[in-house]
Amino acid sequence: MEKRGVVTTTVCSAPFLKPAKAQAQHEGMSSVPFVKILHPMATAPLQTVVEQVKEALPQITHALTIAGEQEEKQTSQNDREENLLTINGGVEEVFELFHERGWTDGFPIIPPTEINVRAMLSQSVYSPDTTLGLLPPAMNPVTVDKLAVNAVMAGCVPEYFPVILAAVEGLLDEDLALYSMQTATNATAPLIIVNGPIVKILCLNASGNLFGPGSRANATIGRAIRLALINIGGEIPGITDPATHGQPGKYTFCIAEAEDESPWQSLHVERGYAKEQSAVTLIGAGGPQNLFTYGCKTGEEILETFVGALCGLGHNNIIFPSGPLLVLGPEHAGTLATVSVR
Structure with missing residues (x-):
């Protein structure tokens, strides 16, 4: 409506103010006015609701009739123009800088040097500047080279990159409803399920403790996807990601199926793929x-x-x-x- 010249204001409760402002900024409308009300309202007594409405009306009227102050546009993690950084220091200094800028999940990262990124890109059938789609909630373009950077940071070896590319293509499928998942108060996260010969080739864990630690492939493939959601998709915990409790699967969430031990057809065969093919399935899942x-x-x-x-x-x-x-x-x-x- 604002883009069509219709003056609006957004009314939201306190916990959703930061996510709402961040989304407005992503859409290029950082000056849209907001009116904050108390939370929660859905379970509040009628009298409380009436009082809140009366209190908010003057603010709404002001926002709709008087040009509000232009909010200073903040530069988000994904608005930075630097493509290459020169850092004087070791791995610790790289991590501290990346963490300060909001480019990590809180854990240490592998520095994405040009050599490391080129090695990762060597396993891709796409050119580095290929755009796979737009990643929510910021709707930033996912290019193969940006994805390779996040895969390196996560600790992946280059052989894992085709699985990561396939997983991102699945993330971008509208049926997954990733935008809703990224911006919900619910604790859902994309779970990656890998099938086919690639499971044994990459030594993905499909047995005991498959949701737990121990497998580099499971841990780093899932983490690469999460870092991409943060650094490319603009999913910032506490701002664009308002999850109430979250869950450990929002660090890494990647498993494989033990096809040889299953009495039934494997998941990817049931979904129309040949047993000899490798495939990735994604589902929005809560914690196990x-x-x-x-x-x-x-x-x-x-x-x-x-x-x-x-x-x-x-x-x-x-x-x-x-x-x-x-x-x-x-x-x-x-x-x-x-x-x-x-």
Whole structure:
């Protein structure tokens, strides 16, 4: 409406003021006025709501009828023009500078030197300046060279880069609804599931502790995606990312399927790919929940426990249409398969 010349003001509660202003800046409308109200309002008594409305009306009127003060435009992490940095110092100095500028996830990074980035780009079929799409919420272009920089920072070896490229193409699919995921108070994050021969080639963990530490491939591929979401997509915790609690999967969230141990077709084969092909699947997922089946003796009892847990009150499954993701170990999968429960 503002771009069409219609004067507007945005009314939002206090916790959402920073995300709203940041998004307005991303859209080139940093001068749009905002009116702040108390939070929460949805559960407030009617009298409180009425009082808040009365208090806000003069501010709304002022914003709509009098030219508000132009807010000083801040330079975000993604507005910087520097393509190359010269730093006198070691790895520690590089990390401190990058962290100060908001280019990290809080953990130390590998310096993205020209040599390291070129090595990463050697595994790409695209030219470095190829744009894969626009990454929300800032809607900045994702170029292959920028992606390579973040992959180096995450600690990836060049052989991981094709998986990262495929994962980013999945991120940009509208069906994933990444914009909503990036800017929600919910704790969802993109989970990467890798299938096919590439799993063994890269030594991705598809067995015990696959959601935990230990595998460089799982850890750094997932981290590269998160760094790209921060540095290219403009996802800034506490500003454009207003997640209430967050979750560990927002550091890294990458697993693989143990296809040889599964009694069923693998995920990518079910979705139309050949077994000999490698594929990446993405889903917006909350933090993993352990399902305890002690005492269950049959496949039916195991399934009943799973269904009860997946339908529990408070789960995202209740309101989101994409459905739950159930990750089974070989023992549970084998038991369910023998009794034809699927």
